[in-house]
Structure formats: C-alpha cells, structure tokens
Amino acid sequence: MSQPLPAPELKDRKILVVDDDRLNIRILSGILKTQGYALADADSGERALELYPEFRPDLVLLDVVMPGLNGFETCRKLKDTYGDACAPIVFITAKNESDDVVEGFSAGGVDYLPKPFQAKEVLVRIQTHLRNQLLTEQQKSLVDQLSKANAAKNKFLGMAAHDLRNPLASIRGLAEFLRDGVVGPLSADQLDLVQTIHAASQSMLTMVNELLDVATIEAGELKIDPAQHNLGDLIEKAVYLANIDAAKKNTRIEITPPASPLYPSFDPAKMQQVVDNLLSNAVKYSPPGSRITVVLHGDGRECSFGVKDQGPGIPENERDRLFKDFGRLSVKPTGGEKSTGLGLAICRKITEAHHGSITAANLPGGGCEFRVTLPLPA
Incomplete structure (x- = not known):
C-alpha cells in the first residue's frame, strides 16, 4: 500500500x-x-x-x-x-x-x-497534527494582524473624534448665543435657522463623544476611579435634569427610592453617563405624554436600578443587537431624535468595568426595563 x-x-x-x-x-x-x-x-x-x-x-x-x-x-x-x-x-x-x-x-x-x-499510519497521524498546528499558527497570526489593525482604527477614530469635538462645541455655543439674543434680536425665520443649527451641532457632538468613548474603551484605555457613593443621590440629580428635556414631550420621569441608602463603589462621572443614557433612551422611545419610572433596590449583597419606559419594547429577533456597537433596532424614536447605536454598547462596557451587569426585558403591559446591577462592598 x-x-x-x-x-x-x-x-x-x-x-x-x-x-x-x-x-x-x-x-x-x-x-x-x-x-x-x-x-x-x-x-x-x-x-x-x-x-x-x-x-x-x-x-x-x-x-x-x-x-x-x-x-x-x-x-x-x-x-x-x-x-x-x-x-x-x-x-x-x-x-x-x-x-x-x-x-x-x-x-x-x-x-x-x-x-x-506502521509507516502509513505514522505519516497520516503526523500530517494531521502538523496541519492542525500550522492552522493554529496561521489563525494566531491573523488574530495578531487584526488586533493591530483594530488598534490603528481605534487610534485614528479617537484622533478624528477629538479633533472634531472642539469645532462642533464652538458651533453649538455660537448658535446658543444667537438663539438667546446675545448679539441682538432675530426674526422668526432667523431663529428657526439658528435652532436647526443648534440641534444639528448638538446631535453631531453627541455622536463624536460616543465615538471617542468607544475608541477609548476598545483601546483598553477606559479608566475608572471607583469609590463608595450614594447611588440614589446620583440618580435623583440625573432624573431632575432629564425631566427638563422630557417635559418637551410632555413626559415625566419618576423615581422610587430604595428602602435604605445604597453605597456601591463606582466612578460617579462614568456611572452618570450610564444613567443619563438610559433615561435619554427611555424618553426617546416612549410616546409623548408617557410616564417613566426609575426603581432602586438593594439586598445587602448587590444593588440595582431599573429604568422602565412605555415604548414599543425590544423585538425578540433583534435582542442580540441590543448592546453591540452600532446595534440599531427597527424601533424608531417617537420624536424624530437621532441615534448612533453606540449608547447601550458604552453603557454595557462601563457597567462591566465596574464588575456589574446590564440587562433588558420587555414588560408584560408594554414597554421595557433596562436594569443595571452593581455589587455592594462586603
């Protein structure tokens, strides 16, 4: 043979x-x-x-x-x-x-x-294992190349986002001066144009900030400075500010405080980013006149806060896209607001950096709840 x-x-x-x-x-x-x-x-x-x-x-x-x-x-x-x-x-x-x-x-x-x-058996077995080893090496080389390409992409994305942020912030600020009459009164048509400029620049600035966040996180440069803080205080302040924008849609955000104060360890700026994003999404996807509720809970081992909206919920066949970069769903904002598809991905990455978790579930009566869970110090 x-x-x-x-x-x-x-x-x-x-x-x-x-x-x-x-x-x-x-x-x-x-x-x-x-x-x-x-x-x-x-x-x-x-x-x-x-x-x-x-x-x-x-x-x-x-x-x-x-x-x-x-x-x-x-x-x-x-x-x-x-x-x-x-x-x-x-x-x-x-x-x-x-x-x-x-x-x-x-x-x-x-x-x-x-x-x-048996010579034939020896050769066939050894060829099989050497081929497997060669494939493993090729896969490792490919992964290394992709990792380098991804790092270069993140660096470029971060540089571009950083360079775009300042001019966009200036455009938004100048539009606010014009809108507020700092340089003199405007006609109705002029005011309408200025408000359009302001809204567009704000939307672009939000997108650029989210791109910069993603680039920072994917580059492994997300830095958090956790310490024990009152989670309820942070959420109350966030709800107060979010209600200003919610009022434009005749929507109200209400908070149910915990039975006793909760003191998980977190970075206030990063966790506020998570809370702000979840509240903004709840307002964005709920119909005008809705009531959004935020419920805090703790059991001594961990604590959580849930944001419940009255929107259309999450299509079951699209659930796998929910927390992925650019993971837009088929459901649309109810007031024509813009979405980059990055907000929830950033929320997940920030939450996981705090050793916590974020989940989403449709509610029996309609709408859905996003829940963030964080460990409590022993």
Whole structure:
C-alpha cells in the first residue's frame, strides 16, 4: 500500500523524537525523512527538556516507558513550562490499555502511535497534527494582524473624534448665543435657522463623544476611579435634569427610592453617563405624554436600578443587537431624535468595568426595563 505523498506546506516542519530505544528512533527517522521534516532526537525525558527550547519543535513524538522521567512526566513538565505555546505531543507506546490512553490525554497528549510502527499510519497521524498546528499558527497570526489593525482604527477614530469635538462645541455655543439674543434680536425665520443649527451641532457632538468613548474603551484605555457613593443621590440629580428635556414631550420621569441608602463603589462621572443614557433612551422611545419610572433596590449583597419606559419594547429577533456597537433596532424614536447605536454598547462596557451587569426585558403591559446591577462592598 502506497504511503501518503509529502505535503509541501509541511516541509521543514520540526519534529522531536524522544525514545530510549535507538532502534525506534532510527525506524521513525527513516519514515519521517521521506516527507522532508526536520528531525531531532533525544534518548530520555531529561534530554528532551534540555533540547526543546533550542530546537523549538512543531511536534513531539514521546515514548511513554523510559528510565528516569517517563513520557507522562516529561509531557507534564513541557506543558507546565510552555503552556499553550507547547508543541502537540504524540505518545509512542506498545501499550493500548484504556487507563494508559486516559493518563496520556490527561497529561496533555493529543494522540498515540502504537508499536510496532506502521509507516502509513505514522505519516497520516503526523500530517494531521502538523496541519492542525500550522492552522493554529496561521489563525494566531491573523488574530495578531487584526488586533493591530483594530488598534490603528481605534487610534485614528479617537484622533478624528477629538479633533472634531472642539469645532462642533464652538458651533453649538455660537448658535446658543444667537438663539438667546446675545448679539441682538432675530426674526422668526432667523431663529428657526439658528435652532436647526443648534440641534444639528448638538446631535453631531453627541455622536463624536460616543465615538471617542468607544475608541477609548476598545483601546483598553477606559479608566475608572471607583469609590463608595450614594447611588440614589446620583440618580435623583440625573432624573431632575432629564425631566427638563422630557417635559418637551410632555413626559415625566419618576423615581422610587430604595428602602435604605445604597453605597456601591463606582466612578460617579462614568456611572452618570450610564444613567443619563438610559433615561435619554427611555424618553426617546416612549410616546409623548408617557410616564417613566426609575426603581432602586438593594439586598445587602448587590444593588440595582431599573429604568422602565412605555415604548414599543425590544423585538425578540433583534435582542442580540441590543448592546453591540452600532446595534440599531427597527424601533424608531417617537420624536424624530437621532441615534448612533453606540449608547447601550458604552453603557454595557462601563457597567462591566465596574464588575456589574446590564440587562433588558420587555414588560408584560408594554414597554421595557433596562436594569443595571452593581455589587455592594462586603
């Protein structure tokens, strides 16, 4: 029966053969050289441990029964030393008892080669494991390239957002001066144009700020400064300010305080960003004249606050998009407000940075509830 043809992509892959029997080494070397592999050998587990860092094999063929360190012990030491970077280890053994097989896999081996060797079986098994190893290396290389490309994208996004923020803030500020009559009265048509400029610049500034937040978070540069604070106080202030905008839609936000004050550890500025976003979304997606409720709760181990709205709820087939970047749903704001699809993704990342969680659930009577849960200090 013919042997497998050499695989060009595996030529020069390095194999370390470990066996105290020189005859076995010669037999395996004779079989493997036909495939163009680079070979090294060791006659003991101790010698294999010395040779491994110098040779850096792509695969190890390791005899089980050897004086000194046996194959299982040698395998464990290699795995302990090199971890996930360790080459796949295939055991060589004349034994085929299930206990030995189980022990070999428990030690970290990926396969067995039984004695006496069958050339075709040896080559097919080794080609399979070398191909798997090659695929793993290629995947790691691809992941590294994608990570670098993603880091470059985040850097560019952060720079662009940062450079755009100041001019947009200036446009918004100048529009406010004109709107408020600082430079003189405006006609009705002029005021309408100025208000349009102000609204557009505010929307763009919100988008730029969210893009900058995403770039910062994805670059691993989100910094929080947690300390124990009264969560109820933060939410009461946020609700007071949110009610000013909610009044434009004849909507009211009400808060149900906890039975006793809650003092989780959080970064006030970052957590306010979460609260503001959830309140803004509740107003944005609820019909005019709605009532939005914020409920705080604590049980001694953790605390939470939930924002309940009277909007259309979350379509079940779109739930997986909810907390993803740019994860816009089919439901639309009820007052023509803009949405970037970034707000909830930012909320999730900030909450998780506080070792908390955020969930969303449709309510039986309509609308939905977004709930943030944070651990309480022991």
